[in-house]
Amino acid sequence: MASPNFSSVPVLDYARVSSPTLKPQFIKELQHALINVGFLYLANVPVETDALVSYIPRLFDLPQAAKDKISMVNSKHFLGYNKLGSEFTKGNRDWREQFDIATPHVCRAAEGRGDPDYWNLWGPSQWPDEDLLPGFKDVMERYLLQVQQLSYDFSALLAEALGLPTAALMQFYDRDELMQHRGKIVRYPQTDSETQGVGPHYDAGFLTFLLQASGHKGLQVQNLTGEWIDVPPIPGTFVVNIGRALEFVTQGLARATSHRVVLPPGDTVRGPRYSVPFFQNIGLDVKLAERILQFPPEILKLRDARGSVGATDSVNFTEFDRETSGRVNLIGRVKSHPDVAERHYPELFKQIFPNGVPAQVSAY
């Protein structure tokens, strides 16, 4: 059998999904990508990106005071603006600036009712003043809703590719008004020395849909033997990858793959690199350990043929074996944004950081 290791990330054509004759080939390619790679490009997806892409440089070019006005530290939902150099991964500074903006959601938690603290993780986004960037909010909201729909449609295909009923993953999502998915708009400034854009990490949730919004190389993924493989932007595609939560409930069938962004000096494309990841969440109250999925033996054999993944350079993500998904994610957010936690979750902050805000904060 061919070695399951990979030296490039496969490109899948989403248009095939609507053709009964071509869909089986898509499902087969998806199965390979999920089990052996953990990353894929998806071409021909029904998401409009041009309007959003044209706003991105103007968003970052807003006066610093307008960006600071919507700083993440204002938001108990960990939504808003983070300035350059405020995150670290594996002890090194990440060289990026970003806005966390999520799908619309009304926070469920009420004061004095004993609601779980992690319900506060989700709530309304902070937006720049409409008159400074007219139309941006509308375009971003529309974009997030389109990617949200894609993410649900894709999870049915994923279930099929792993030999499950198409609705098998629906148990992990609450109904629309109880869900929230998080987008980020990220800017990696051009540098003249090689710099860590973001260090090696896994994503935490279920599925990530990444729009590479400029022509720069930089994204890399780690293959089964630990080599770093380039994932250059391909116009008209999204990059899709698996998070730790989905890997956990699929018994490691769908791989969470270690990835990073390296900013190469002398890139022929000048200016900053832009990207827009969308992190698909699962319901806050879901305990993953109680919902491990069961697979046909012939599918599990494919995982065993891949073997366990050797050493990676990534920091491990929090385990899902005891807590609700909301609690796991809240702890992750507290660790990466202690300034937000100190203001909005003082007790949890003290438990996690008994000596106060650490000098270096981990992005993951």
Ligand SMILES: O=C(O)CCC(=O)C(=O)O
């Ligand atoms: O900017 C990118 O291309 C990837 C970013 C990423 O992996 C993340 O923010 O989790």
Ligand SMILES: [Fe+2]
């Ligand atoms: Fe990531």
